[in-house]
Amino acid sequence: MLELVGVRHRYDGRLVLDIERFAVAAGAGVAIVGPNGSGKSTLLRLLALLERPSEGEVRLGGVVVAGGKAPLAGAGARRRITLVEQRPVLLRGTVRENLEFGLQVRGIRRTEVNSRVDSVAARLAITPLLQRRRHELSDGEVQRVAVARALAVEPDVLLLDEPASSADRAAAQTLYRALAEERARRPLAVCLASHQLEDAYRWADDVRALAEGRLSPVTPENLFRVELPASGSGGDLQHVCVGPIEIAATTDKTGHAILAVPPTDIFVSREPLASSARNVFVGRVTRLAHQRPGAVHVTADVGVELVAVVTEEAARDLGLTPGGPVVFSFKASAVRVF
Amino acid sequence: MDFLGEGLRRAVALLFSGDADVYGIALLTLKIGLIATVLACGLGIPVGFVLATRPFWGRRAALTVVNTALAFPTVVVGLLLYGVLSRRGPLGGLEWLYTWQAIVVGDVLLALPIAAALAAAAVQGVDPRIRRTAETLGANRWRTAWTVAREARFALAAVITTAFGHVVAEIGSAMTVGGNIRGQTRTLTTAVALYTSQGDFGLALALGLILLLLALLVNVALQALQGRGHA
Numbered sequence: 001m002l003e004l005v006g007v008r009h010r011y012d013g014r015l016v017l018d019i020e021r022f023a024v025a026a027g028a029g030v031a032i033v034g035p036n037g038s039g040k041s042t043l044l045r046l047l048a049l050l051e052r053p054s055e056g057e058v059r060l061g062g063v064v065v066a067g068g069k070a071p072l073a074g075a076g077a078r079r080r081i082t083l084v085e086q087r088p089v090l091l092r093g094t095v096r097e098n099l100e101f102g103l104q105v106r107g108i109r110r111t112e113v114n115s116r117v118d119s120v121a122a123r124l125a126i127t128p129l130l131q132r133r134r135h136e137l138s139d140g141e142v143q144r145v146a147v148a149r150a151l152a153v154e155p156d157v158l159l160l161d162e163p164a165s166s167a168d169r170a171a172a173q174t175l176y177r178a179l180a181e182e183r184a185r186r187p188l189a190v191c192l193a194s195h196q197l198e199d200a201y202r203w204a205d206d207v208r209a210l211a212e213g214r215l216s217p218v219t220p221e222n223l224f225r226v227e228l229p230a231s232g233s234g235g236d237l238q239h240v241c242v243g244p245i246e247i248a249a250t251t252d253k254t255g256h257a258i259l260a261v262p263p264t265d266i267f268v269s270r271e272p273l274a275s276s277a278r279n280v281f282v283g284r285v286t287r288l289a290h291q292r293p294g295a296v297h298v299t300a301d302v303g304v305e306l307v308a309v310v311t312e313e314a315a316r317d318l319g320l321t322p323g324g325p326v327v328f329s330f331k332a333s334a335v336r337v338f
Numbered sequence: 339m340d341f342l343g344e345g346l347r348r349a350v351a352l353l354f355s356g357d358a359d360v361y362g363i364a365l366l367t368l369k370i371g372l373i374a375t376v377l378a379c380g381l382g383i384p385v386g387f388v389l390a391t392r393p394f395w396g397r398r399a400a401l402t403v404v405n406t407a408l409a410f411p412t413v414v415v416g417l418l419l420y421g422v423l424s425r426r427g428p429l430g431g432l433e434w435l436y437t438w439q440a441i442v443v444g445d446v447l448l449a450l451p452i453a454a455a456l457a458a459a460a461v462q463g464v465d466p467r468i469r470r471t472a473e474t475l476g477a478n479r480w481r482t483a484w485t486v487a488r489e490a491r492f493a494l495a496a497v498i499t500t501a502f503g504h505v506v507a508e509i510g511s512a513m514t515v516g517g518n519i520r521g522q523t524r525t526l527t528t529a530v531a532l533y534t535s536q537g538d539f540g541l542a543l544a545l546g547l548i549l550l551l552l553a554l555l556v557n558v559a560l561q562a563l564q565g566r567g568h569a
Contacts, residue, residue: 045470075477078474085470091472091485150474
């Protein structure tokens, strides 16, 4: 439905986004995970048609709406996509007037406007805030109002940049519940940017990692910025410093790069295994998370934090507990460098 | 110092006497000032919006031109306009030279870059998320501009005040293209200059006080309008 194709985006000549293809299908739930400065917000602004990519195209329903020879999309295309920024702002006026704004610009009748505003306010639990103005709200309330304002216009694609960053636990639950209800009610595609993996895994169908403006070919855990020695020759085994540990990897890359260890390629054991794995790290379990049915994400401190995914049965058999000993092993060839 | 006190007493007396000459000059100044301000701001503020929000080739050069025009000497503008409006000039057929319309044109030329430059600065001062928010909620170009303008209302009101102040206080262009003709093109500033040179200090001071009063009234009116707005 909404896709970026061959996008390279620059600010003052500096490349901030380099994406061959990224698509949000109709009704999909996509999460983009990455550290601060990885390009998540820029990616969302391009998807929201608020900026024109320096190179490449943004397509909506297969039609180029930004980039290439197309001028930046007009209000017609933008009305199908709505972005809630990481630190949203409310427009001048009351919360109710803010919720009405997007409906009024679409020329929706007054009775329908009132009905939609009341409905979305109830779903996001902001009805008591409707007569307040922006300076009377906390950051978390502003964030909820901004999400309600975006849901009120019933877009085809909702883009959310760290939507729960200022919310407390209860507010975040309300927000995610409202999103789930909306998606159950109609085919709404949601693309959420977050630096919190748990949020992403909790509700997204597809989790993509973004690092230094590029989409990672693997899942978002265990991504590290590294500096590879210039002397490395093609396909050689290299020992790459990642914090206090060294990870063996086969790569012909040199210089600045991203190193990724796919969590499903890590063997988890209680004792070191006799194996061909070049990377064996002893550490302690720091967290066990049941993020998907049947799978357990095991986070261990082995000098740096690494995450491995094992089945629930394996976790039970190994007797993994937070604070308990654990050994992570993986082959040098499993390490991705890009 | 005596003549200052005497001048001030004469000024107050003239102000309350309802002198037709004095009030005629004041009303003409107000008319010219308001028309020129409306035209200069009506053209200059949208230009400022475009300069602040639309990336286009030569934008930086355009901003430099506008900012340079802020320092344009009023008498030079008057001189150029005199050439354009004189009988042999390209717009001589309008026969506007030595009319209040010519003063309005000169004032607009002087106040337009002020309105454009200050409006550009005012719009650039608005949080960019406001514009993005309006756009992502589906606002078209005009509605987005209106939304941004509402956020910048205090700064834009200051643009109008500054433009009006500049227009009513201007003398070089008004004298050159207006000619300071009694009852037709005599404004407060040209009259002050004339009466001062004639030694009628009291009358000059009275007109000067009216000029200050006009500026004060416009400021108070704009502040009252701003005060009605909420965040």
